[in-house]
Amino acid sequence: MLIEIVDTPIEPGSIVAAAKAGSDGAVCIFDGIVRDNTRGRQTLYLDYEAYREMALEQMRRLAAEAVEQFGVRDVALVHRLGRLYVGETSVLVVVASAHRGAAFDACRWLIDTLKKTVPIWKRETFADGAVWADGEPFPEHLAAHSAGAEG
Amino acid sequence: MQVKVLAFGVLKDLLGTATAEIELLAGSRVGDLLRILEQSTSNLRMETSVWQSLAVAVNREYSSAATELRDGDEVALLPPVSGGDNDGVGGRDAH
Numbered sequence: 001m002l003i004e005i006v007d008t009p010i011e012p013g014s015i016v017a018a019a020k021a022g023s024d025g026a027v028c029i030f031d032g033i034v035r036d037n038t039r040g041r042q043t044l045y046l047d048y049e050a051y052r053e054m055a056l057e058q059m060r061r062l063a064a065e066a067v068e069q070f071g072v073r074d075v076a077l078v079h080r081l082g083r084l085y086v087g088e089t090s091v092l093v094v095v096a097s098a099h100r101g102a103a104f105d106a107c108r109w110l111i112d113t114l115k116k117t118v119p120i121w122k123r124e125t126f127a128d129g130a131v132w133a134d135g136e137p138f139p140e141h142l143a144a145h146s147a148g149a150e151g
Numbered sequence: 152m153q154v155k156v157l158a159f160g161v162l163k164d165l166l167g168t169a170t171a172e173i174e175l176l177a178g179s180r181v182g183d184l185l186r187i188l189e190q191s192t193s194n195l196r197m198e199t200s201v202w203q204s205l206a207v208a209v210n211r212e213y214s215s216a217a218t219e220l221r222d223g224d225e226v227a228l229l230p231p232v233s234g235g236d237n238d239g240v241g242g243r244d245a246h
Contacts, residue, residue: 033236053211055234091234122234135160145216
């Protein structure tokens with residue numbers, strides 16, 4: 001499994017090629033790229049930052065859980081940090097499996113869960129200002145103020 | 152005892168620092184630390200929602216308000232995460 005946080009451009013072609021094996025019937029790829037606008041505001045670039053050691057560990061666990069839960073053969077998860085411009089790849093999810101159903105399901109679960117639980121943040125700079133993206137609410141069991149957690 | 156506090160994303164901007172050493176009473180829990188930080192920043196116009204929506208990691212593991220802290224712990228304040236693609240996100244205007 002290739003699990004990485006990088007500071008340089010992600011090259012999907014070589015990562016996908018390396019993920020394929022003879023027993024695979026399907027490789028499902030999610031290539032997350034920087035879009036040129038958010039809610040009508042023109043995006044110039046995104047700055048990604050991470051709690052690096054924890055993010056990498058969380059990504060490793062997600063990949064292992066995907067293999068166990070969906071029965072896929074291999075997973076590659078790569079996230080880039082730093083300043084990214086329109087069209088560049090911020091995250092790449094590659095799932096190799098004997099059958100496409102499991103590959104699609106695992107790929108979807110991986111990107112959806114990564115976006116909720118892996119400690120990475122982005123600041124979006126527009127032509128007319130900048131914001132920290134709101135982010136997705138933490139799953140209830142991870143929130144510091146979750147029910148029953150108050151000491 | 153002393154813990155190292157790390158702040159990320161919008162919290163780093165709001166607190167004005169990425170790292171701080173905080174002195175706590177022995178036996179303090181994550182919730183106690185959050186109350187101290189919340190009180191010390193009450194003049195910063197930080198919305199309550201920021202404190203309600205964050206997660207806390209102690210030594211790189213997600214923790215709850217009830218988690219007991221030890222001397223030398225690394226406590227990270229994590230705003231809702233926003234990694235991946237910029238699919239349908241909004242945000243608050245930065246200063």
